[in-house]
Amino acid sequence: MDARWEKVRAIVLNMVERCAVCGQRFSVEDLHALGRSRSTWAFRLTCQFCGASSLIAAVIDEEQLREARIPERAEPVTERDVEEIRAFLEHFDGDFQRLFGYSGGGSPSWSE
Numbered sequence: 393m394d395a396r397w398e399k400v401r402a403i404v405l406n407m408v409e410r411c412a413v414c415g416q417r418f419s420v421e422d423l424h425a426l427g428r429s430r431s432t433w434a435f436r437l438t439c440q441f442c443g444a445s446s447l448i449a450a451v452i453d454e455e456q457l458r459e460a461r462i463p464e465r466a467e468p469v470t471e472r473d474v475e476e477i478r479a480f481l482e483h484f485d486g487d488f489q490r491l492f493g494y495s496g497g498g499s500p501s502w503s504e
């Protein structure tokens with residue numbers, strides 16, 4: 393597993409911070425890595441309080457990764473993460489636009 397996943401997770405968690413549905417703070421365990429394409433990293437974010445789930449695509453370049461600070465309590469990547477990535481990559485062809493349902497000008501829907 394790429395060690396950069398932990399940095400990217402920390403960055404993403406820093407960006408989303410709170411659940412849009414119930415307002416609770418997200419934790420690292422809520423963020424499950426799905427896959428990456430160059431500098432785009434895909435995650436599934438599931439709120440442990442209300443169960444709201446969403447897909448997140450973070451565009452993070454190498455420079456940001458070098459500068460990123462890893463929180464001291466970094467969680468190890470779990471087997472479940474690996475399984476999710478495997479399942480994701482089996483079907484993912486790199487087309488993030490299709491993944492997130494872009495339909496030319498329309499705003500994407502993040503909820504499922």
Ligand SMILES: [Zn+2]
Nearest residue numbers: 411414439442
């Ligand atoms: Zn919630």
